[in-house]
Amino acid sequence: xxxxxxxxxxxxxxxxxxxxxxxxxxxxxxxxxxxxxxxxxxxxxxxxxxxxxxxxxxxxxxxxxxxxxxxxxxxxxxxxxxxxxxxxxxxxxxxxxxxxxxxxxxxxxxxxxxxxxxxxxxxxxxxxxxxxxxxxxxxxxxxxxxxxxxxxxxxxxx
Amino acid sequence: xxxxxxxxxxxxxxxxxxxxxxxxxxxxxxxxxxxxxxxxxxxxxxxxxxxxxxxxxxxxxxxxxxxxxxxxxxxxxxxxxxxxxxxxxxxxxxxxxxxxxxxxxxxxxxxxxxxxxxxxxxxxxxxxxxxxxxxxxxxxxxxxxxxxxxxxxxxxxxxxxxxxxxxxxxxxxxxxxxxxxxxxxxxxxxxxxxxxxxxxxxxxxxxxxxxxxxxxxxxxxxxxxxxxxxxxxxxxxxxxxxxxxxxxxxxxxxxxxxxxxxxxxxxxxxxxxxxxxxxxxxxxxxxxxxxxxxxxxxxxxxxxxxxxxxxxxxxxxxxxxxxxxxxxxxxxxxxxxxxxxxxxxxxxxxxxxxxxxxxxxxxxxxxxxxxxxxxxxxxxxxxxxxxxxxxxxxxxxxxxxxxxxxxxxxxxxxxxxxxxxxxxxxxxxxxxxxxxxxxxxxxxxxxxxxxxxxxxxxxxxxxxxxxxxxxxxxxxxxxxxxxxxxxxxxxxxxxxxxxxxxxxxxx
Numbered sequence: 001x002x003x004x005x006x007x008x009x010x011x012x013x014x015x016x017x018x019x020x021x022x023x024x025x026x027x028x029x030x031x032x033x034x035x036x037x038x039x040x041x042x043x044x045x046x047x048x049x050x051x052x053x054x055x056x057x058x059x060x061x062x063x064x065x066x067x068x069x070x071x072x073x074x075x076x077x078x079x080x081x082x083x084x085x086x087x088x089x090x091x092x093x094x095x096x097x098x099x100x101x102x103x104x105x106x107x108x109x110x111x112x113x114x115x116x117x118x119x120x121x122x123x124x125x126x127x128x129x130x131x132x133x134x135x136x137x138x139x140x141x142x143x144x145x146x147x148x149x150x151x152x153x154x155x156x157x158x
Numbered sequence: 159x160x161x162x163x164x165x166x167x168x169x170x171x172x173x174x175x176x177x178x179x180x181x182x183x184x185x186x187x188x189x190x191x192x193x194x195x196x197x198x199x200x201x202x203x204x205x206x207x208x209x210x211x212x213x214x215x216x217x218x219x220x221x222x223x224x225x226x227x228x229x230x231x232x233x234x235x236x237x238x239x240x241x242x243x244x245x246x247x248x249x250x251x252x253x254x255x256x257x258x259x260x261x262x263x264x265x266x267x268x269x270x271x272x273x274x275x276x277x278x279x280x281x282x283x284x285x286x287x288x289x290x291x292x293x294x295x296x297x298x299x300x301x302x303x304x305x306x307x308x309x310x311x312x313x314x315x316x317x318x319x320x321x322x323x324x325x326x327x328x329x330x331x332x333x334x335x336x337x338x339x340x341x342x343x344x345x346x347x348x349x350x351x352x353x354x355x356x357x358x359x360x361x362x363x364x365x366x367x368x369x370x371x372x373x374x375x376x377x378x379x380x381x382x383x384x385x386x387x388x389x390x391x392x393x394x395x396x397x398x399x400x401x402x403x404x405x406x407x408x409x410x411x412x413x414x415x416x417x418x419x420x421x422x423x424x425x426x427x428x429x430x431x432x433x434x435x436x437x438x439x440x441x442x443x444x445x446x447x448x449x450x451x452x453x454x455x456x457x458x459x460x461x462x463x464x465x466x467x468x469x470x471x472x473x474x475x476x477x478x479x480x481x482x483x484x485x486x487x488x489x490x491x492x493x494x495x496x497x498x499x500x501x502x503x504x505x506x507x508x509x510x511x512x513x514x515x516x517x518x519x520x521x522x523x524x525x526x527x528x529x530x531x532x533x534x535x536x537x538x539x540x541x542x543x544x545x546x547x548x549x550x551x552x553x554x555x556x557x558x559x560x561x562x563x564x565x566x567x568x569x570x571x572x573x574x575x576x577x578x579x580x581x582x583x584x585x586x587x588x589x590x591x592x593x594x595x596x597x598x599x600x601x602x603x604x605x606x607x608x609x610x611x612x613x614x615x616x617x618x619x620x621x622x623x624x625x626x627x628x629x630x631x632x633x634x635x636x637x638x639x640x641x642x643x644x645x646x647x648x649x650x651x652x653x654x655x656x657x658x659x660x661x662x663x664x665x
Contacts, residue, residue, distance in 0.1 A: 014597050018329060025336055028351050032343075042622045044343040044350060047615040051335050058328035065325065082381040086564075087589055090374070093568060094581045102569070110561045116381060119557020130558060138565050146212035148573045 011069070015062045022059065026052040085116045101153035102143075106135045161291045161519055168523030172531060177217050181528045184221035185536045188228030192245050193236055193548060194559070197376070199229020199245065203498040204372040205563065207365055207505070208570030215506040219525035222499045223478075227279050227532035228540075229495070230438055230475050234271035234467075235548045238264055247438030247477075250446040250470035257462035265404030265545070266411075270464045271471045272541045273407055274420065278472030279533025281424035282431065282479025287526050289483055294512040297487045302624065304637030305488070306617035309610050311645045312434035312490040316606050318652050319436060323598050330599045334607025335614065337362055344616045357579055364501040365574055366583035367608055371601040372498070373567035374588025377560045379595060405545050407464070415465045419449055420472050427473035431480020434606065437493035438474040445473025478529060486510050486522065489613060494602045497609055 029048040089112035096105045110131045114120060120127040142148040172178055184206075191202040202225045210218040233245030238255030251271055258267035300308060317327035340351045341361020352358040423445035430441040449469035450459045459466050481492025482499075489510035491497035503510060508518060515522075541548075571584040591601045621638075625631035632638045 010593060010597055014593055015329070018333065022336075025351065028353065032348065032350050034346065034348065042619045042627065044346055044348050047611075047618065048336070048339050048350070051332050051339070051611075054328060055332045055336070058325045058332065061325035062329060079382055083378040083592060086378055086381045087585070090564065090568065090585050090588075094578055094585060097568075097572065097578060097581065106565060106569070110565065113561040113564060114557050117557030117560060119555055119561070134558070134562055134565060138562070138569060141566075142569055142573055146209060146573075148212060149576070150569070150573075 012063065012066045015059045015066065018055070019059050019063070022052050022055045082116055086113065089113060089116065098151045102139060102150040103135060104153055106138070107131055110134050161294075161515055162287065164519040165287045165290075165523045165526055167520065168525070168527035169531070171216060171524040172220070172527050177220055177524060180213075180217035180221045181224045181531065182536070184224030184528075185228045185532050185540065187221075188225035189232040189540060189544075189548075191225070192229035192232030194554070197559075197563075198372075199225050200494040200498060201372050201376055201563070202229060203495055203502075204368045205566050205570060207368055207498060207501055208574045210502050210505055211574050215502075215508065215521055216524050218502055218506065219499070219522065220528040222495075222502055223525045223528040224532045224536070226478050226495050226499070227475065227529055228536070230478055231272065231275035231279070231471065231533075231537050232548070234275070234471055235268065238267045238271065239548075245438065247442050247474040248470075249439060250442045251467050253460060254463045254466040254470075257460075258464070258467075261462060263462070265401060266407065267462075267464070267467055268541065268545065269405040269407040270411070270415075270467045272405070272537050273412070274423070274468035274471030275475040276533055276537045277420040278424040278427055279475035279478060279537065280530055281421070281472075282428050282476035283526060283530035283533055284479070285424075285428045285476070286479035286482050286529065290486065290515060290526075293483050293487045294515040297512040300637045301635060302617050303621040303631050303635040304641060306614065306621050307632060307638040307641035307645070308488060309490065309614045309617060311641045311648070312484070312488075313607065313610055313614065314645050315434050315436070315648055315652075316603050318649060319440070320600060321653055323600070324653075326597075326599045327603050330594060330601070330603035331607035334604040334609075335611035337367070338608045338611030339615070344612050345619055362583065362608075363574075363580065364504065364608070366571055366580050367587050367605060368498050368501055369567045369571050369584040370587025370589075371591040371605055372494075373563055374584055375591035375595060375601065377564050377567075378588060378592040380556065380560050382596075402542055402545060405541055411464055415468045419465060419469055423449060423469040423472035424476040427476030428480035430473070431477035431492045432483050434484060434490050434492060436477075437481075437602075438477050441477035441480075442470040442474040446470040475533060478533075482526075482529075486514060487512065489609070491606060491609065494605065497602070497605050500609060 025048065029045050029052065032045050032048075034043045034045070089109060092112075093105055093109040096108075100108075111127070114127060114131060120130055139150065143150050172181060187202050188199050191197040192199055203222050206218070206221060206225070229245060230247060233243050233248030234251040234255060237243040237248035237252035238259050241252055241256040241259075243249050243252045251267075255264070255267040255271065258264060313331060317331050318324060320327055338361075340358055341349065342359065343350055349359050426445045426448060427441040430436045430444060433440075446466055446469050449465055450456055450463075453459065453463075453465060455463070455465070477493070478495075481496040484490040484492050485496040485500050487510065489500065491500050500510065508514060508521065568581050568584065571580045572578060574580055591604070594601055594604065621631055621635075622629065632642065
């Protein structure tokens with residue numbers, strides 16, 4: 001069971017993922033077209049090929065080390081739930097930032113983070129006040145102090 | 159001489175109310191980020207990076223210098239009071255300072271930390287001003303093969319600094335190198351690795367990598383490691399009472415520590431600062447260990463030694479000055495903070511190198527002056543004025559803090575280019591950095607690999623092009639040979655020498 005956990009843990013999966021990524025990178029290297037002959041035998045492909053080879057060697061070493069580990073040092077999946085929540089909230093924020101505008105999207109994003117960090121969740125009024133305060137403070141910083149144009153609901157896609 | 163005069167002119171620039179305001183704001187922001195466990199000066203400068211698009215280069219650089227110096231010093235506050243180093247570089251201070259705190263001498267420990275930081279930071283800043291003209295002359299002597307070997311040396315040192323995870327260090331650094339190859343080729347107008355998207359033709363900007371690796375990943379990591387017991391420790395600190403007069407170290411104690419301890423630690427810190435990727439933690443550790451080795455009272459170490467605090471803090475603050483030397487002369491950052499400052503320089507169109515000192519010295523001189531003033535005046539002044547309240551900083555609710563950081567980071571990514579693509583990249587790199595940190599890969603190596611990658615490739619190809627593809631050019635060129643030998647020396651001393659010593663000790 002522990003061996004299965006070891007094989008499906010991020011300690012092994014992450015270097016394997018990087019290994020696949022390096023392969024995609026190396027294949028793309030061979031599609032690079034040079035405009036003229038490579039100077040001194042080296043051209044735009046040289047460094048990517050060298051980097052990919054070094055990556056392969058280092059990744060094999062990491063994979064071997066992870067494979068030979070007797071005790072997996074994996075954190076439980078539960079411990080990643082909050083970070084996953086933050087990542088989803090951030091992805092949503094990026095998606096709706098322009099269509100909804102700064103105010104609405106930031107307000108909702110901050111509310112989501114407050115919920116994840118369990119900040120003032122039992123005091124709804126304070127929750128909203130703090131949320132509004134953060135949204136307004138950074139609007140003041142970017143739009144007020146640095147004269148940056150931030151997207152608005154009316155000026156957005158919706 | 160002329161350059162030194164320009165550097166002195168940097169102090170006059172600080173008298174400009176706007177520049178002065180940016181310096182003081184930077185110092186307070188750096189103090190806050192340095193004192194708060196989990197937050198670092200790197201994160202503070204990373205969050206500042208998008209804002210630098212909207213402000214002038216001088217205030218931006220002055221602010222960076224003040225954040226750097228303040229962040230390095232203020233890690234000692236929580237290290238002493240609650241035994242949680244605000245920054246990794248304050249680990250040694252935590253060992254000695256918290257014991258003094260438990261004996262009711264917390265203010266005294268903080269006073270010694272501030273004095274050590276003040277002396278070390280000032281010497282480091284002065285060393286930077288004095289050493290830069292010489293470094294510029296040396297930099298002019300290095301030709302293309304030598305430049306390649308120097309960048310290679312930097313990359314190797316960055317990887318082997320964490321000798322427990324060399325393979326992971328190589329992976330992180332070369333992942334950075336590979337990311338840097340995306341976009342137009344360094345020597346020919348050919349797009350590489352764009353995968354059919356126009357958005358990748360210009361390559362990946364440094365900003366989403368910095369924001370992702372240091373801000374977004376920090377929010378993700380804190381969301382994971384949020385610990386109620388820590389919150390209780392921090393809340394307990396609210397009741398602590400510290401008096402201002404207790405901050406001033408006694409003359410007898412300073413005499414016992416000795417001027418030489420401060421000076422030696424500052425020189426060690428400055429030297430380590432010049433090494434790529436070494437950073438404040440190593441500067442503090444080596445300074446502390448050296449001081450313990452030559453101390454008249456080594457038995458006090460680990461038992462509340464003021465000398466240990468002075469040495470560690472003097473070393474890590476002096477590192478700030480040293481870390482700027484390779485960054486400004488060769489574009490090789492000495493530590494993560496200077497790596498981000500390099501991003502500020504690039505965004506503002508300043509190219510590191512000896513010419514920077516000749517043509518644009520007046521732009522970087524205020525930054526050096528800010529480093530010196532922050533160490534000499536702002537550290538003791540802020541401790542005296544705000545010291546009793548410093549410890550309360552840490553009791554700020556995390557939900558409020560990290561929500562604010564997330565908003566600044568993401569909106570900052572957007573305002574840099576008015577594109578959600580940068581925000582998306584920042585999130586992607588944030589997730590990547592989070593996984594890397596969880597699995598023991600260094601995100602600093604990733605960033606430094608990304609920064610050094612283009613230089614490594616450019617000098618490699620140029621050197622081979624000039625020698626008709628003969629790789630012997632790297633051995634026949636004296637400057638190149640010097641850096642290759644230096645690389646071997648470092649590999650020997652960091653990897654094998656210590657290994658031998660450890661084996662001998664254990665047997």
